[in-house]
Amino acid sequence: MKQALQTLLKLRDEGLLARFAIGGAIAASFYVEAVATEDVDVFAFLTPAPSGPLLLGPLYERLRQLGATVRNEHVIIGTWPVQILPAYTPLVEEAVLQAPERSFEDIRVPVVSAEHLCAIALQTGRAKDYARVQAFVAAGVVNTLALHRLIVRFSLSERWLTYERRYS
Amino acid sequence: MKAAWRKHAAGLTWEEKVAAIERMWGRDAALRREREAAQAGRGSRTDGN
Numbered sequence: 001m002k003q004a005l006q007t008l009l010k011l012r013d014e015g016l017l018a019r020f021a022i023g024g025a026i027a028a029s030f031y032v033e034a035v036a037t038e039d040v041d042v043f044a045f046l047t048p049a050p051s052g053p054l055l056l057g058p059l060y061e062r063l064r065q066l067g068a069t070v071r072n073e074h075v076i077i078g079t080w081p082v083q084i085l086p087a088y089t090p091l092v093e094e095a096v097l098q099a100p101e102r103s104f105e106d107i108r109v110p111v112v113s114a115e116h117l118c119a120i121a122l123q124t125g126r127a128k129d130y131a132r133v134q135a136f137v138a139a140g141v142v143n144t145l146a147l148h149r150l151i152v153r154f155s156l157s158e159r160w161l162t163y164e165r166r167y168s
Numbered sequence: 169m170k171a172a173w174r175k176h177a178a179g180l181t182w183e184e185k186v187a188a189i190e191r192m193w194g195r196d197a198a199l200r201r202e203r204e205a206a207q208a209g210r211g212s213r214t215d216g217n
Binding site: 001025026029030033034035036037038079102103104105139 | 178180185186188189190192193
């Protein structure tokens with residue numbers, strides 16, 4: 001994992017990733033119990049080409065130079081499959097912009113906040129996403145006021161009601 | 169038992185939790201191999217009938 005995180009930081013330093021934050025189950029495992037996952041989700045702002053469009057080619061080429069291999073939608077860095085996902089909604093964009101840095105071994109890496117992870121889970125809305133919200137709430141790692149502000153701002157009230165019906 | 173495990177899990181560092189996830193890969197792969205071997209065994213018995 002450390003190798004994957006170091007590689008992502010290097011890409012950011014080199015400007016190929018404008019910004020990124022760890023999301024998904026690996027980010028969740030910072031806050032709550034670990035659950036099985038096969039990959040690392042990375043939400044990223046990719047650096048646009050001078051002409052405007054986002055280009056994955058240079059990013060993947062540099063990853064290969066750094067020893068990574070590309071397999072379908074994943075980049076294998078060390079032992080970890082990494083999925084680099086462009087920040088695809090305003091909520092995920094904000095999650096990347098506001099991600100606090102956390103320590104993994106001796107490096108500092110941006111990790112999506114507990115509140116943004118819960119809001120993204122509500123937005124995604126699968127059964128396992130609601131279960132993730134429940135795990136965060138039960139563990140007491142969520143700032144409830146901050147989460148409710150996100151719920152209002154990103155129009156997730158219906159999803160929150162669904163969550164409450166299932167878990168209250 | 170469950171509460172004790174949860175207390176233990178809550179005390180793990182991020183690095184320890186990631187290491188636990190990596191160990192799950194090995195466990196899952198072993199289970200998958202067992203399942204495939206069992207299916208292959210059933211298949212060969214069926215083939216013999």
